[in-house]
Amino acid sequence: MRWLFRILGALLLLVVIAVGVVLMIPTERVAQMAADQFQRLTGRELRIEGDVSPRFWPVLGVKTGPVTIANAAWSEGEEPMFAADGLTIGINAAALMGGEVKILDVSADRPRLLLERARDGRENWVFGGGGEAGEIGAGTPGVGRSWTLERGLIEGGTLRFIDHAAGRDITFDGVDAELKIPDFAGAFSFAASGIVSGQRVSVTGEGGVFSAFTEGRVVPVTLKAVVGGASAEFRGRAGWQPMAAEGALTADLSDLAALAALTGSAVSAPPEGFGARKLALNSQMVLDDKGALYLRGAKIEADGNVFSGDLDLVQGGPRPKLSGNLRGGALDLKGVSGGEGGGQGGGMKAEGWPGGHIDVSALGTLDAEVSIGAASVDLGAVKFGETRLILTIERARAVFDIRQMAAYGGSVTGEFVVNGRGGLSVGGNLTLAAIDAQPLLLDLAGWDRLITKANLSLKFLGVGNSVDEIMQGLSGEGSLSLGKGEIRGLDIAGMLRTLDTSYVGEGQKTIFDGVAGSFTIKDGDLANSDLKLVAPYLTATGAGRIGLGARDLDYRIRPTAFPGEGSTGGVMVPLRITGSWADPTYRLDLESIAREKMEAEAKAAGERARQEAKEAEARAKAELEARLRDELGVIPTEGESVEDAARRRAREALEAETGRLLGDILGRE
Structure with a gap:
């Protein structure tokens, strides 16, 4: 230049x-x-x-x-x-x-x-x-x-x-x-404006020592640029041989669509908490001759969220690469799930999951490797305490490597993935340890009846452009274990003792020592067949389907009272739970009892028939052996079957008769 x-x-x-x-x-x-x-x-x-x-x-x-x-x-x-x-x-x-x-x-x-x-x-x-x-x-x-x-x-x-x-x-x-x-050896000024992709762009600036600037040397510079509703101002020193700048940078980046127009691309507005209303930056800036931008002591405001830290933005690859570390306070990121938690404003009582479009097109604008920490994180559906993770973005695929996450009295570790390549998919491999189930389920689904500590391992994958689409097609697998606790509003032991489903509602509960089971998820349905529950007055197994997408369930619990508990000791009465999450129906599965009784009776009848046939065969065999012994003199030796004894006796008789005939013939001669 x-x-x-x-x-x-x-x-x-x-x-x-x-x-x-x-x-x-x-x-x-x-x-x-x-x-x-x-x-x-x-x-x-x-x-x-x-x-x-x-x-x-x-x-x-x-x-x-x-x-x-x-x-x-x-x-x-x-x-x-x-x-x-x-x-x-x-x-x-x-x-x-x-x-x-x-x-x-x-x-x-x-x-x-x-x-x-x-x-x-x-x-x-x-x-x-x-x-x-x-x-x-x-x-x-x-x-x-x-x-x-x-x-x-x-x-x-x-x-x-x-x-x-x-x-x-x-x-x-x-x-x-x-x-x-x-003045050739003094200050100079300029102003320019134009339109790109329908957006008005204006730039104004002042510099010192024009003669030095023409030679590429560093001189004092003030620069301000405005694009649509976005603006940036730099005050410091700059030169271009080699390219260099150092100073204070202040930017209002709220109008991301206007900024994207400068590069000929299109970016939709980010969700609430990520700059939907406000996205501002204040930092000390250094720009080197390769176009790399270094921000030190940066303060980033995204709506009501505030981050601070250091960032490096390096050019030269297929996309700019952002790296660094950020620290935030109490972060409100409910917008990432499309709004409040648990469905369309009502937890378990909601008719469906949020259907609002989730736009992650901004993931394709740069690659990143950033360490992020926060005092707390509110995602709407769930809330977390002290959090530390590594965010990696490559070709519109974001991976959150969770190093530390306090959650509901326990912790979460693992990996969560948001993939924006050709649509949206989310997945992960998460481990939840010692989680308080009641507040978690209250936030996630509006259900507060389970009181226990939970351990959960989960691998999952969902595809769709909204929370509803993702939940409808969710797939995965995992396992669950619960420590001592209780289920409020349901007295399984009482139902079992009295065969009365009225043991549901306020004041009722089932106390248990532990619960464990595994599950698979396909097309938004969670299937389980090995649930085991141990309680002071009963044991139970469970199997069935829980509709994660449809928000319904069809699940059967098979409890058995311990011997000595009333007149029904040892009796097993299945309990079936069906309907929507908002209004489930509990009923004793007496049809299942009758069906199982009929199957047991049929099995017993079949067993009796087989026993009778076996006894008849034994009697016929004994009669045959007696006749052979009395009429033919066939007496089996030890370890010899009747058939072998008969063949042996026939062979002996044939040999005797043959010897007699030979003796007669020889004697006549």
Whole structure:
């Protein structure tokens, strides 16, 4: 960029020279001289069409027709780098006669500027380099000579920036700009505005020691930018050779949609607690020559939430990479679940889960690895105490690695994933230890009847763009164990003793020593078949379905009273719980008892039939053995079957008869 300022200074002085001789040289010769000198300096073709009109005392100057500057040879398009319908330059004649160069005004009529960055990093605004001809140096006429500019003006211009490496193409229309340099070795100021993607962008700034700034050195700078409802202000020092800035940064980033328009992308408003109403930043900032941004002592306000810490934003990859650490106080993040917990405003009594659209498109704007801590976190559906986690974002997939999370008297560890690649999915592998079940279930589902300490391991995956869609398609597996506790509003032992379902309601309860079981989740339904409950007066097993998506259940508990408890000791009466979470129905499953009794009787009858058949077979076998013994003299030896004995007896009889016949034959001879 140093050469850009040098070229600007040299060209302005060339114009001064041209004005001085314009009365003696034809205007077309002046235009040709300027074009030839520009190409010698930069290696780019300058074309000035039409007349070059002079102006005289007290203001010397020229006004041109259409002007174009050729683009870099490597440009993939055919558009020039710069084009304008005309240029006007005015110079203080009296000052010029005294040896001073005071440019009163420079204006461009409908200028169009095209800035390009090649795939290999070359930039078309770098003149005299990258294989192009050009002889800019300290000895170039005009370079290093001081000058002033009372007013430089652009009206109705267009600025287009194409980054072929990043695939970005951004256009600013309606560009108006003004530059003032009253002292070449002193302060300068500028103001510019334009429209990009329908958003008005304005930038104003002031700097010190313009001559040093043109050489890229660090100078005091104040800069303010406004985009839609967003703004940023920097006060400090900055230079560009190499790129560097250090100072205080204050920003109001509430209008994220307007900011996203600068990059040609679209981002929806974040949920409440993440900047839906307010997103502000105050920090000390350092910017290096590679475009990396370092924030120290940063304070971030997102709606009512406040974070503090250090952040680094590094460029160069497919997306900016954010890293650092943040610490927050009591965080209200209920917006992440679409509102309050437990369904549409009523916990267990609600008709369904929140159906509001969850937008996580902001995950695709950057990658991140940030350590986050908070005194407490309220997610609406659940609440947590002291929390410490590592947030990693890569290609729109966020992973929350939970290192510490206090929750309901216990703790949560594991991993929670929000995947925004091609839609929204959430999943995780969580372990909950020594959790107070009553407040957890009260927050999560509005149900306060279970009082115990719970341990839970859970792997899950849900896909959808709302809490309702996610819960309807939830899948996973896990296990649950409960310590000593009680179920309020349900007396299972009383039901079992009296076969009366009225043991439900206020004042009723079931005390237990422990509960354990495992489960699977598919299509929003939790299925369990091995629940075991041990209580002072009964034992019970359980199996059935709990509709996590539909918020209903069909579950059967099979309790058995201990022997000696009343007249029903040892009797098992299944209890079936059906209906919605809001209004479940409890009933003794007498049909199941009758069915099981019929099945038992059928089994017993079958067993009796098999026994009778076996006895009949034994009697027939005994009768056969007796007849064989009495009539044929077949007597089985020890370990010999009746069949083997009969064959042996037949063989012996045959041998005896054969011997008798042989004896008769031999005797006759």
